[in-house]
Amino acid sequence: xxxxxxxxxxxxxxxxxxxxxxxxxxxxxxxxxxxxxxxxxxxxxxxxxxxxxxxxxxxxxxxxxxxxxxxxxxxxxxxxxxxxxxxxxxxxxxxxxxxxxxxxxxxxxxxxxxxxxxxxxxxxxxxxxxxxxxxxxxxxxxxxxxxxxxxxxxxxxxxxxxxxxxxxxxxxxxxxxxxxxxxxxxxxxxxxxxxxxxxxxxxxxxxxxxxxxxxxxxxxxxxxxxxxxxxxxxxxxxxxxxxxxxxxxxxxxxxxxxxxxxxxxxxxxxxxxxxxxxxxxxxxxxxxxxxx
Numbered sequence: 292x293x294x295x296x297x298x299x300x301x302x303x304x305x306x307x308x309x310x311x312x313x314x315x316x317x318x319x320x321x322x323x324x325x326x327x328x329x330x331x332x333x334x335x336x337x338x339x340x341x342x343x344x345x346x347x348x349x350x351x352x353x354x355x356x357x358x359x360x361x362x363x364x365x366x367x368x369x370x371x372x373x374x375x376x377x378x379x380x381x382x383x384x385x386x387x388x389x390x391x392x393x394x395x396x397x398x399x400x401x402x403x404x405x406x407x408x409x410x411x412x413x414x415x416x417x418x419x420x421x422x423x424x425x426x427x428x429x430x431x432x433x434x435x436x437x438x439x440x441x442x443x444x445x446x447x448x449x450x451x452x453x454x455x456x457x458x459x460x461x462x463x464x465x466x467x468x469x470x471x472x473x474x475x476x477x478x479x480x481x482x483x484x485x486x487x488x489x490x491x492x493x494x495x496x497x498x499x500x501x502x503x504x505x506x507x508x509x510x511x512x513x514x515x516x517x518x519x520x521x522x523x524x525x526x527x528x529x530x531x532x533x534x535x536x537x538x539x540x541x542x543x544x545x546x547x548x549x550x551x552x553x554x555x556x557x558x559x560x561x562x563x564x565x566x567x568x569x570x571x572x573x574x575x576x577x578x579x580x581x582x583x
Contacts, residue, residue, distance in 0.1 A: 292462035294320040294399075295346070295353040296410040299334045304422055309431045314417065315342045318410050320357070321455040324448045325413065326350045330436045336363050336477070339387050340518060344475045347394070351462035355397035357407060363387050364398065386477050393474050394465075416451075472523075476515040483507045488536045489514060494522060497536035503529055 299315035315338050316328035327345035331338035346353075358364050366382045375383070384392060391398045401407050421443055430436050465471060481489045485508050487498045496514075498507045503526070513525045524531040 292319065292321075292351065292353045292460055294355050294357055296320055296357045296407050297339075297342070298359060298407060298410045298414070299331075299338065299342075300414070301334065302418060304330070304418075304425065304436065305430060305432075306422065306426060308426075308429075309436075310433065312433060312436065313338070315339060316410070316413065316417075317342060317346055317356075318413050319353075320409055321457075322452050323409065324452045325444050328440055328444060330433055330440065332433065334361070334363070336386050337518065339363055340390065340475055340477075343387075343390065343394075344471075344518070347465065347471075351464045352394050352396055354461050354463075355399055356391065357399045357401055359407070360400050365400065389478065390474065395463075420447075472517060473515065473525075476517050476523075479514045479516070481512055481514055483510050483512055485509070489524065491516070491522065495536040495538070496522065496524060496533040498524060499532040499534065501529075501532055503527075507531060 295317045297315075297317040299313050301311055301313045304312050304314065310332060312330045312332060313334040314328060314330055315334065316325055318325050326349050327342060329338060329342050329345065363385060364387055366385055366388075368382070372382060388398060421440075424443060425436060425439055428439060430439050465474075479491055481491070483489050483498060487506060487508055489496050489498065489512060491514050498512075500506070504510070507526060510526055512531065515523045515525065517523065522533075524533050
């Protein structure tokens with residue numbers, strides 16, 4: 292738990308039987324155990340959130356993470372600093388960087404792939420052994436691969452783990468007063484509009500009155516996107532009741548224009564045919580009498 296090497300990358304893990312996936316994993320530098328790993332369709336921020344959440348749930352928080360210089364972990368130093376960053380005296384961390392800060396985990400960037408020797412050797416083993424075993428089991432998609440990965444890692448750790456050089460464990464549990472839902476989420480700050488709505492594309496939320504405030508207009512709030520995709524709004528640490536807001540007038544106009552364009556492509560609608568009238572005198576039957 293002193294140092295966790297973390298990495299991910301794409302590979303044809305299913306050998307053409309399914310999509311090309313990225314494997315994200317962490318390996319304990321002291322023992323060589325892999326506490327958790329996950330397949331994703333691509334190497335993304337949400338995947339690393341799920342990876343770290345799985346590690347924390349099973350082992351706890353490591354003291355430090357050794358990782359590459361991917362933009363998921365650190366912001367680019369080439370772009371000019373924003374005014375807010377200049378006032379703070381540092382660059383705004385990425386979502387994953389903010390997660391590590393809140394968990395009290397030190398983030399250490401590697402200067403080269405060779406510096407991450409243990410996890411690079413892990414990749415070599417997995418690309419051989421894991422690929423072969425999934426072929427024998429007939430794994431063909433992402434869900435099956437992640438289910439198989441759980442049993443595979445259990446066998447892998449039993450076979451390849453080594454004792455740590457020093458006794459004891461540096462893994463740390465989450466503090467009792469820390470709500471994991473407030474930490475393992477994507478956070479965005481917004482200023483509430485005059486109509487008590489906030490937007491996080493493509494969502495728009497209507498904030499409702501609460502015991503703290505009758506209105507949140509012009510207040511700064513934090514929107515937390517949970518790992519399951521749901522949204523929770525907080526103001527000064529307290530959750531704010533909300534519901535989906537109706538579309539804005541501009542969005543309604545866009546929808547109407549799109550609908551009109553679709554109908555125009557289908558051509559003008561044909562009017563219903565008028566009812567046919569009988570030929571000749573329409574009163575021909577009114578005065579008909581039988582001859583005597």
